[in-house]
Amino acid sequence: xxxxxxxxxxxxxxxxxxxxxxxxxxxxxxxxxxxxxxxxxxxxxxxxxxxxxxxxxxxxxxxxxxxxxxxxxxxxxxxxxxxxxxxxxxxxxxxxxxxxxxxxxxxxxxxxxxxxxxxxxxxxxxxxxxxxxxxxxxxxxxxxxxxxxxxxxxxxxxxxxxxxxxxxxxxxxxxxxxxxxxxxxxxxxxxxxxxxxxxxxxxxxxxxxxxxxxxxxxxxxxxxxxxxxxxxxxxxxxxxxxxxxxxxxxxxxxxxxxxxxxxxxxxxxxxxxxxxxxxxxxxxxxxxxxxxxxxxxxxxxxxxxxxxxxxxxxxxxxxxxxxxxxxxxxxxxxxxxxxxxxxxxxxxxxxxxxxxxxxxxxxxxxxxxxxxxxxxxxxxxxxxxxxxxxxxxxxxxxxxxxxxxxxxxxxxxxxxxxxxxxxxxxxxxxxxxxxxxxxxxxxxxxxxxxxxxxxxxxxxxxxxxxxxxxxxxxxxxxxxxxxxxxxxxxxxxxxxxxxxxxxxxxxxxxxxxxxxxxxxxxxxxxxxxxxxxxxxxxxxxxxxxxxxxxxxxxxxxxxxxxxxxxxxxxxxxxxxxxxxxxxxxxxxxxxxxxxxxxxxxxxxxxxxxxxxxxxxxxxxxxxxxxxxxxxxxxxxxxxxxxxxxxxxxxxxxxxxxxxxxxxxxxxxxxx
Numbered sequence: 001x002x003x004x005x006x007x008x009x010x011x012x013x014x015x016x017x018x019x020x021x022x023x024x025x026x027x028x029x030x031x032x033x034x035x036x037x038x039x040x041x042x043x044x045x046x047x048x049x050x051x052x053x054x055x056x057x058x059x060x061x062x063x064x065x066x067x068x069x070x071x072x073x074x075x076x077x078x079x080x081x082x083x084x085x086x087x088x089x090x091x092x093x094x095x096x097x098x099x100x101x102x103x104x105x106x107x108x109x110x111x112x113x114x115x116x117x118x119x120x121x122x123x124x125x126x127x128x129x130x131x132x133x134x135x136x137x138x139x140x141x142x143x144x145x146x147x148x149x150x151x152x153x154x155x156x157x158x159x160x161x162x163x164x165x166x167x168x169x170x171x172x173x174x175x176x177x178x179x180x181x182x183x184x185x186x187x188x189x190x191x192x193x194x195x196x197x198x199x200x201x202x203x204x205x206x207x208x209x210x211x212x213x214x215x216x217x218x219x220x221x222x223x224x225x226x227x228x229x230x231x232x233x234x235x236x237x238x239x240x241x242x243x244x245x246x247x248x249x250x251x252x253x254x255x256x257x258x259x260x261x262x263x264x265x266x267x268x269x270x271x272x273x274x275x276x277x278x279x280x281x282x283x284x285x286x287x288x289x290x291x292x293x294x295x296x297x298x299x300x301x302x303x304x305x306x307x308x309x310x311x312x313x314x315x316x317x318x319x320x321x322x323x324x325x326x327x328x329x330x331x332x333x334x335x336x337x338x339x340x341x342x343x344x345x346x347x348x349x350x351x352x353x354x355x356x357x358x359x360x361x362x363x364x365x366x367x368x369x370x371x372x373x374x375x376x377x378x379x380x381x382x383x384x385x386x387x388x389x390x391x392x393x394x395x396x397x398x399x400x401x402x403x404x405x406x407x408x409x410x411x412x413x414x415x416x417x418x419x420x421x422x423x424x425x426x427x428x429x430x431x432x433x434x435x436x437x438x439x440x441x442x443x444x445x446x447x448x449x450x451x452x453x454x455x456x457x458x459x460x461x462x463x464x465x466x467x468x469x470x471x472x473x474x475x476x477x478x479x480x481x482x483x484x485x486x487x488x489x490x491x492x493x494x495x496x497x498x499x500x501x502x503x504x505x506x507x508x509x510x511x512x513x514x515x516x517x518x519x520x521x522x523x524x525x526x527x528x529x530x531x532x533x534x535x536x537x538x539x540x541x542x543x544x545x546x547x548x549x550x551x552x553x554x555x556x557x558x559x560x561x562x563x564x565x566x567x568x569x570x571x572x573x574x575x576x577x578x579x580x581x582x583x584x585x586x587x588x589x590x591x592x593x594x595x596x597x598x599x600x601x602x603x604x605x606x607x608x609x610x611x612x613x614x615x616x617x618x619x620x621x622x623x624x625x626x627x628x629x630x631x632x633x634x635x636x637x638x639x640x641x642x643x644x645x646x647x648x649x650x651x652x653x654x655x656x657x658x659x660x661x662x663x664x665x666x667x668x669x670x671x
Contacts, residue, residue: 004070004135004199016060016190017644021183023056027092028175046097047097048238054089057120057186061088061127064190065367070199080130081496084123091119091155113156120151120186124193127373135201143196150192154185180268253320255298256305261321267329268376276335277379278310278342281387282324283363283394292358299355304362311345313337335370339398342366342639346396363394369401383404391463414464415471417453422480427451429484430652431502433661436623437632438641442665444535446645447485448652449477474507480506483523485534488655490527497659503535503565511538512549518558531561535586539567543582544645551582558583565622569610587614591646598634608638615640 027049035358053668062081094115124147251263259267268277282304289297305326309318312328316338319327319521330338346366352359367386369379382401386392389406392399407666437578451459468474492499510516524531536557543550543566565586566579579587589610596603607623614621626646627631635644653661 001242002200002201004072006068006199007069009067009069012063014065014162017069017183017187019056019063019137020060020186021180022238023053023060024186025176025179025184026056026177027053035355035666050089050093053092054085054123057092058085058123058127060183060187061124061190064133064187064194065127067444068194070135072199072201074131074133076132076149077132077152079124084126084130084606087122087126091116091123094119109156109160114152116155117189120155120189121148121193124151124190128193128197133199135199137197137199140198144191145194147189147196149454151189154189175484220670232665236485238593241526256320258305258309258320258326260319261327263381264319264321264327264329267317268380273374276330276338276368277383278328278330278338278346278609279366279367279383279387280304280326280328280342281319281365283365288360294582296355300353300360300362303353303355304349307348308345311341311348313341316341327380327386329379335368337473339368339400340662342368342398346398348397356600364391364396365394366398367392367401368398379408405463411467411471412453414459414467415473418464418468418473418477421451421453421472426453427477427480428654429481429488430644430654431499432652433650433658434500434503434563434645435649436641437623437635437638437644440665442500442662443643444502445658446503446537447505448537449481449482449505452654469507469509475510475513478504478507478516482519486527486529488522489529489533494528495659497662499658499662501533501563503537505537505567508539511543511544512553517553517560520557520562521560532563535563535565537567537588540569544589547581555583558585565620584619586620586622588622588624588645589642594625594631594646597631599630604634607634610642611638611642 010221061084062076065076096114117524159444168463251260252258253260282301283298285300288300297583301324302319303320308326308328310319313330315332316328316330321327328338328342346364349362349364353362354360367383369382369386370378371382385406386399386401388411402643417426427452429447430450431447433442433536434444434446435441436443449461449465451461451464453459465474482504485504489499489502492561505514520534520536523529524534538550538554543554557564563585564583565588566582566584567588567589568590589607589612593603593607593610597607598604611621612625621640621642623635623642624645626635626644628648632644632648635642650661
């Protein structure tokens with residue numbers, strides 16, 4: 001028996017270490033993608049990481065094998081060589097899977113290290129079995145076991161280091177050092193395993209003992225190079241695709257494919273030549289969505305975006321910055337070109353917009369801001385200030401930023417002044433009569449809030465009430481209204497003026513408050529007023545948001561003896577489904593159902609059907625917004641006798657004016 005001694009090619013040994021470290025670095029990079037949001041599923045990156053690591057370990061092994069030279073001819077068995085790659089990939093997959101779990105305990109690390117170590121060892125020794133040469137070999141048992149222990153130990157150590165430093169893998173230096181550590185650990189197992197092998201022959205060699213031969217691995221090297229190159233290419237392309245998808249998701253609108261608000265802000269910060277900015281605000285998109293669904297709403301937005309895109313100047317860029325807003329940035333012109341373009345665009349939308357079988361009247365406004373400085377951020381803030389101003393109306397107008405108007409915080413001033421308005425009698429009530437459609441006698445009134453501001457003059461309730469609601473001040477104002485109504489009713493009774501009932505509007509969130517019930521009870525007691533004189537008006541949309549508690553609250557009002565009216569009937573989402581559940585006494589039909597009467601047969605039929613339905617449910621009916629003789633004649637032709645409220649009979653009146661108006665007609669007995 002002749003013992004054979006081999007030698008190593010230092011250059012190939014170094015190459016095997018480099019391959020191992022590069023494989024570890026590639027695997028760590030891909031594994032890092034598992035922890036991030038990606039266009040590709042986490043399983044894809046897990047598989048790529050495992051293949052990179054397994055293929056790297058496998059390549060390192062055969063390069064290391066080719067570095068070993070013996071005085072015999074050496075070759076390899078192709079089938080076993082291919083089989084040997086699978087344990088390495090499988091071991092890498094399991095290790096990456098366990099390492100990526102949120103709770104990765106020491107026991108989990110130990111199991112994963114054992115699996116990975118056994119996988120590496122299996123790959124190594126299957127690869128050794130694939131060697132074909134004119135010699136035999138045996139393993140030294142203790143060194144063999146030592147190599148397996150080293151494989152398990154270094155695998156555990158590598159997993160421990162990787163899991164401990166995983167959150168720092170974004171740092172390229174730490175990732176590089178970790179890769180070198182893992183590469184050295186893997187190659188140490190390989191060369192320990194090689195030292196466990198004893199090569200021998202029992203027959204004389206045909207070559208001299210000093211003539212060293214290397215394994216011919218030309219085909220194997222070609223396959224490895226192609227495989228690693230494809231892996232790196234796929235990894236690079238998928239990373240680029242991932243970044244592109246991420247960029248599109250972050251900086252572009254999915255519906256219109258236009259740049260979004262992030263891109264707008266980025267462009268305004270980076271481009272120094274922006275001169276003008278227009279923002280088109282589309283009003284009441286929610287109304288169309290509630291009627292026809294979100295797909296229909298998307299069609300509206302997309303159609304509007306296409307029109308703006310087709311009409312904008314070539315030097316401008318369009319963005320969709322919010323659900324119902326588009327922005328147009330003019331980079332070169334001083335602003336006159338953009339203004340004229342937006343005037344043409346908004347004039348186009350004064351005509352009905354055709355969407356499927358519908359022709360929609362779109363309400364919108366355009367704010368316009370200009371700058372002569374290099375600070376483009378003021379363009380966006382100034383344009384938004386125009387849209388946020390409470391006096392802005394959606395009548396297809398172009399409103400240019402005016403620092404004297406739009407820099408002042410109108411909303412903040414309204415909130416600050418409301419307390420003073422109550423104490424100094426700037427707030428006051430007017431009363432709009434409700435008239436019986438058959439007898440034409442007044443049956444009651446609705447109390448409406450007004451504000452005469454010392455600086456701004458008369459402020460519309462449509463302006464200041466939403467501001468007070470958003471800032472939590474509306475409850476205090478409602479308390480004042482309730483007390484003022486009770487005080488006025490008490491005064492009228494002392495003067496023997498029979499006004500009938502007085503309707504008071506209650507904001508949505510206040511309906512279910514126990515504070516409201518107590519306040520009403522206390523004021524009725526303090527002013528010695530019977531509950532039949534008070535009617536509470538609640539809006540349909542407000543009670544739908546908290547229907548169960550609203551039903552309970554309405555029942556308590558009814559138990560107290562109060563009349564409860566459902567205001568703006570038909571403008572909510574689920575009118576009929578909730579109508580039978582709520583213990584209300586009165587329905588107020590919204591003005592939108594009256595506007596087309598009697599010219600539109602459809603509108604007339606709908607109004608007739610609603611009134612018939614309400615009376616079949618033993619509900620009183622008040623029709624709001626009656627303004628013409630034709631509307632009144634149509635309502636009077638019905639067999640039912642609803643109450644009428646609108647300018648046909650009277651505008652809202654102050655207390656003294658109301659008394660005079662009532663004197664002309666005479667009151668109807670209370671319902």
